[in-house]
Amino acid sequence: MRRGLLIGIICCLAVGLIFSGCGKKEEPKIKIGFNIPLTGDIPKVGEGSKFAAEMFKADINSAGGLKVGDKSYQLEFIYEDNESKAQSATAAALKLITQDDVLAIIGPQSSKQAVPSGEICNANKTPMISPWSTNPNTTKDRPYVFRGCFLDPFQGPVAANFATEEFGAKKAAVLFDVASDYPKGLAEFFKGAFEKIHGSGSVAAFETFTTKDRDFSAQLTNIIKSDADILFTPQYYDEVPLIVKQARELGWTKPILGSDSWGSAELMNLCGDDCKGSFFSTHYAAAGAKGATKEFIDRYKEKYGYVPDDVGALTWDSIRLLVQAIQNTGGLTGDLQKDRDAIKDQLAQIKDFAGITGNMTFTPDGDPVKCAVIVKISQAGDFEFYKSVCPQ
Amino acid sequence: MGEFFQNLVNALQYGSFLALIALGYSMVYSILMLFNFAHGDIFMVGAYIGFGIATLLVTLASFGALALPGWLILVLTIIISMFLTSFVGMLVERIGYRPLREAPRASAAITGLMIGIILETGNLALLGAKRVSFPALIESATYDIGGVFVTNKKIMIVFVSIILTLALHQFVTKTKWGMAMRAMAFDYLVVPLMGVSINTIARLTFAIGSALAAAAGILYGVAYPVLEPYMGIIVGWKAFVAAILGGRGSILGAALAGFLLGFIEIFVAMIFPSTFRDLIAYSIVLLILVFRPHGFFGEPYSAKLRL
Numbered sequence: 001m002r003r004g005l006l007i008g009i010i011c012c013l014a015v016g017l018i019f020s021g022c023g024k025k026e027e028p029k030i031k032i033g034f035n036i037p038l039t040g041d042i043p044k045v046g047e048g049s050k051f052a053a054e055m056f057k058a059d060i061n062s063a064g065g066l067k068v069g070d071k072s073y074q075l076e077f078i079y080e081d082n083e084s085k086a087q088s089a090t091a092a093a094l095k096l097i098t099q100d101d102v103l104a105i106i107g108p109q110s111s112k113q114a115v116p117s118g119e120i121c122n123a124n125k126t127p128m129i130s131p132w133s134t135n136p137n138t139t140k141d142r143p144y145v146f147r148g149c150f151l152d153p154f155q156g157p158v159a160a161n162f163a164t165e166e167f168g169a170k171k172a173a174v175l176f177d178v179a180s181d182y183p184k185g186l187a188e189f190f191k192g193a194f195e196k197i198h199g200s201g202s203v204a205a206f207e208t209f210t211t212k213d214r215d216f217s218a219q220l221t222n223i224i225k226s227d228a229d230i231l232f233t234p235q236y237y238d239e240v241p242l243i244v245k246q247a248r249e250l251g252w253t254k255p256i257l258g259s260d261s262w263g264s265a266e267l268m269n270l271c272g273d274d275c276k277g278s279f280f281s282t283h284y285a286a287a288g289a290k291g292a293t294k295e296f297i298d299r300y301k302e303k304y305g306y307v308p309d310d311v312g313a314l315t316w317d318s319i320r321l322l323v324q325a326i327q328n329t330g331g332l333t334g335d336l337q338k339d340r341d342a343i344k345d346q347l348a349q350i351k352d353f354a355g356i357t358g359n360m361t362f363t364p365d366g367d368p369v370k371c372a373v374i375v376k377i378s379q380a381g382d383f384e385f386y387k388s389v390c391p392q
Numbered sequence: 393m394g395e396f397f398q399n400l401v402n403a404l405q406y407g408s409f410l411a412l413i414a415l416g417y418s419m420v421y422s423i424l425m426l427f428n429f430a431h432g433d434i435f436m437v438g439a440y441i442g443f444g445i446a447t448l449l450v451t452l453a454s455f456g457a458l459a460l461p462g463w464l465i466l467v468l469t470i471i472i473s474m475f476l477t478s479f480v481g482m483l484v485e486r487i488g489y490r491p492l493r494e495a496p497r498a499s500a501a502i503t504g505l506m507i508g509i510i511l512e513t514g515n516l517a518l519l520g521a522k523r524v525s526f527p528a529l530i531e532s533a534t535y536d537i538g539g540v541f542v543t544n545k546k547i548m549i550v551f552v553s554i555i556l557t558l559a560l561h562q563f564v565t566k567t568k569w570g571m572a573m574r575a576m577a578f579d580y581l582v583v584p585l586m587g588v589s590i591n592t593i594a595r596l597t598f599a600i601g602s603a604l605a606a607a608a609g610i611l612y613g614v615a616y617p618v619l620e621p622y623m624g625i626i627v628g629w630k631a632f633v634a635a636i637l638g639g640r641g642s643i644l645g646a647a648l649a650g651f652l653l654g655f656i657e658i659f660v661a662m663i664f665p666s667t668f669r670d671l672i673a674y675s676i677v678l679l680i681l682v683f684r685p686h687g688f689f690g691e692p693y694s695a696k697l698r699l
Contacts, residue, residue, distance in 0.1 A: 178667050207666045208665075208666050208667045209666065209669075210670070212622070212623075212625070212626050213626075214612075214616040214618075214623070214627075215402075215405075215406050215615075215616070217399075217402035217405070217406065217658065218399060218402055218657070218658040218659075218661035218662055218666065218669075219661060219666045221395060221398050221399055221402060221662065222661070222662065222666070225395050238523045238618055238620065239618075241525070241617070241618055242616050242617075242618055245617070246616075248534075249532065249534055249541065249543045249545075249546075250398070250541050251534070251536065251541040266522075266523070269525060270523060270525045270617075270618055272525075272528070
């Protein structure tokens with residue numbers, strides 16, 4: 001009985017395999033892998049990435065497929081869940097490369113997973129684009145790895161310049177979590193940039209706390225005493241409300257500046273009125289967007305019911321970059337390794353690509369030269385475009 | 393000088409939480425010789441229960457069904473969640489500690505850790521990892537007294553915690569129940585022979601300790617209005633340090649040590665770079681314990697009696 005069942009299952013699988021094999025031969029396909037966090041700590045990030053990708057795929061495939069050279073291809077996207085873990089992300093990358101035979105991989109999103117996965121993709125000579133990872137190590141010395149966003153060594157100076165130009169700040173204060181890589185790195189880049197403009201000692205207070213601390217009163221009292229003109233705090237959306245509220249209660253009336261980690265819709269739910277009027281640097285601004293960006297936001301919102309976070313927009317741009325590179329090869333050979341190499345070469349040559357998160361030109365490291373956006377939190381609680389800061 | 397007074401205010405607020413949580417640790421430790429490591433998580437549960445009640449009352453008020461002013465909602469929230477959280481404490485005692493009363497102390501200690509983890513992850517499963525925002529019940533008002541900024545919330549927090557501490561002290565020293573508790577702390581083998589039920593006293597101890605933790609949780613939510621399931625761990629450890637520092641069997645000692653710990657942490661951050669705050673602060677605490685191993689008000693014989 002049990003044996004009969006087993007044989008039955010095997011037969012079914014075999015028949016299924018034969019048919020799916022037949023299906024493949026009928027129309028040529030381009031397979032692209034996605035290494036994204038569909039579960040784990042930040043499922044919203046994975047969801048946003050997948051939604052943007054699905055929207056893109058539907059556009060291309062319903063219009064008859066992607067034209068490369070003189071042939072049309074249907075797009076096939078394979079989504080692998082990396083559970084927001086480094087080990088799962090490397091396993092997912094390896095599976096996409098060796099089992100699914102994808103041409104290229106989009107993701108992972110966070111630096112924690114993108115740095116190790118970049119190593120796997122580079123070693124296996126498969127092009128990878130991380131839409132969201134801002135850590136320099138992701139692409140460093142890895143010719144096959146690219147990214148769709150700016151880097152922290154750029155974001156730090158952006159904030160420093162903005163504080164100087166917009167508020168005429170001569171002295172700055174920084175409050176950050178010394179036990180977390182992203183805020184610590186960014187705080188140091190900000191300090192370096194600000195002191196380059198105003199001389200050493202111009203960062204009058206460089207105060208720290210450790211993850212899970214909830215009381216910042218002593219540090220904020222020091223910051224207020226330092227007589228700084230601006231407070232820069234590159235923290236996540238669950239700490240920002242506490243920092244801002246406590247600063248206001250201690251009598252801080254000057255501007256507060258943040259970084260791209262502020263950019264979650266959750267921020268305003270937790271912070272309420274206190275965060276209104278603050279600024280932060282990020283990848284794009286949903287409110288007040290124009291042209292192609294607005295079109296993307298409107299379509300996404302209509303389809304899925306909410307305004308896309310920066311991750312969705314960056315994923316959209318990364319897929320378009322990849323598709324552009326595939327088209328630029330002038331025709332696929334069908335030899336997987338040759339095609340992967342050709343795509344890598346084309347990606348590295350992309351110049352002045354008009355993305356919805358800004359224009360991009362790749363450096364030899366695989367990092368785009370692109371502008372950052374300064375967002376102002378409006379009185380209605382929206383993240384409004386304030387100005388665009390581009391690398392000189 | 394203004395900076396000194398500002399930090400004094402900061403330390404009073406921060407110390408209030410440590411003091412209120414330390415009371416619960418101290419009582420359980422004195423009476424049952426137990427380290428209730430789940431206490432920090434009961435504090436978290438209290439804050440979440442308070443969040444639920446406050447949200448409910450605010451919603452009712454916004455529909456006009458029960459038009460209560462904000463301060464009354466806060467008072468009701470504190471009272472109701474103290475009441476409800478005391479049952480959580482009694483449940484923890486009944487399930488986690490009573491079956492292990494005769495077991496080795498280490499087993500009881502890890503029970504506390506496990507209950508703590510169950511409460512944290514249970515909350516995570518129930519409400520998810522999303523942070524919740526404690527509703528602002530009272531309009532925040534800031535007073536500038538000669539360059540020292542004091543808010544009405546801070547005054548309220550310090551005031552409430554001092555009142556609760558004194559009330560507990562009165563209860564333990566002046567009432568019959570309190571006397572039974574003190575007797576139990578003195579010797580828990582002989583006192584049951586006098587007709588005092590150890591189960592009743594243990595239940596009462598956990599109920600009071602948990603109610604105070606709930607009050608601390610709500611005040612914490614008022615001061616730092618972002619709640620998450622792991623909020624009780626670090627603050628619980630620090631309050632535990634305060635309870636030991638205060639000395640076994642001393643209510644006022646635990647509260648004073650809680651405030652002292654707050655002062656040390658805040659003033660270390662004022663004088664030294666804030667990166668070294670806890671490093672220096674807890675080195676100082678260690679030094680104090682070297683010279684006063686039984687804490688400030690602890691009685692030396694009690695430890696010999698039981699261990």
